[in-house]
Amino acid sequence: GENVEQHPSTLSVQEGDSAVIKCTYSDSASNYFPWYKQELGKRPQLIIDIRSNVGEKKDQRIAVTLNKTAKHFSLHITETQPEDSAVYFCAAPTEGGATNKLIFGTGTLLAVQP
Amino acid sequence: DAGVIQSPRHEVTEMGQEVTLRCKPISGHDYLFWYRQTMMRGLELLIYFNNNVPIDDSGMPEDRFSAKMPNASFSTLKIQPSEPRDSAVYFCASSRSQVWGYTFGSGTRLTVV
Numbered sequence A: 001g002e003n004v005e006q007h008p009s010t011l012s013v014q015e016g017d018s019a020v021i022k023c024t025y026s027d028s029a030s031n032y033f034p035w036y037k038q039e040l041g042k043r044p045q046l047i048i049d050i051r052s053n054v055g056e057k058k059d060q061r062i063a064v065t066l067n068k069t070a071k072h073f074s075l076h077i078t079e080t081q082p083e084d085s086a087v088y089f090c091a092a093p094t095e096g097g098a099t100n101k102l103i104f105g106t107g108t109l110l111a112v113q114p
Numbered sequence B: 001d002a003g004v005i006q007s008p009r010h011e012v013t014e015m016g017q018e019v020t021l022r023c024k025p026i027s028g029h030d031y032l033f034w035y036r037q038t039m040m041r042g043l044e045l046l047i048y049f050n051n052n053v054p055i056d057d058s059g060m061p062e063d064r065f066s067a068k069m070p071n072a073s074f075s076t077l078k079i080q081p082s083e084p085r086d087s088a089v090y091f092c093a094s095s096r097s098q099v100w101g102y103t104f105g106s107g108t109r110l111t112v113v
Helices: none
Strands: A003-006 A010-014 A018-025 A031-036 A043-051 A056-059 A062-067 A072-077 A087-093 A102-104 A108-113 B004-008 B010-012 B017-024 B031-038 B043-048 B053-056 B065-071 B073-080 B088-094 B101-104 B108-112
Touching: A003 A087, A003 B108, A010 A018, A010 A056, A010 A072, A010 B053, A018 A087, A018 A108, A031 A062, A031 B101, A043 A056, A043 A062, A043 B101, A062 B101, A072 A087, A102 B043, B004 B088, B017 B108, B043 B065, B073 B088
Parallel strands: A010 A108, B010 B108
Antiparallel strands: A003 A018, A018 A072, A031 A043, A031 A087, A056 A062, A062 A072, A087 A102, A087 A108, B004 B017, B017 B073, B031 B043, B031 B088, B043 B053, B065 B073, B088 B101, B088 B108
16 A cells, blocks of 8 residues: 655744655555645645646645656745745555545644744 | 535543544535544544445544445544544545545544543
């Protein structure tokens, strides 16, 4: 089955700096890689995702890159703001994406210092 | 669209009592997932359904946990008897086949004392 590893577990940056969170996965058949943001006491919410047929996707200040050969993908947040402070989770599908079942990483607590 | 609706938002119960958590998925979503979130173990998949049928319950901790989905708009997760180690936030999520991107409910914070 799929194994997803995420690091770092905590990340502190100054407002305006960039933040990068990395995940590795084990199932070479995985074809979809989402990132979720969870603010304190709230639900995880999808912020960006990427499919295996592209190497990078951007949405304003956030971007995700995918390296299928190395089996890792990363979340990049530029010009960080205090409201970016949250826990971020990566995920990958199991069973080669044959079902909609996702396995989540252990999360990264991002703190943006004003 | 009201999103995925869970109830109750908070539940405090005594050890040994039965607890029932409820979830209404988004209309038209044919996958429903139950996750448990704790500091120690993160987001763990407990069970998921496709078209109301349980597909994979390998994440259910033990026989004290059971889940049902009697129709496309309702699911329950039951713990009987409850134990303090069951204290966690339980999330329900739904999605459509072949369309990724789960939508999570607001979660139920369960405290067993």
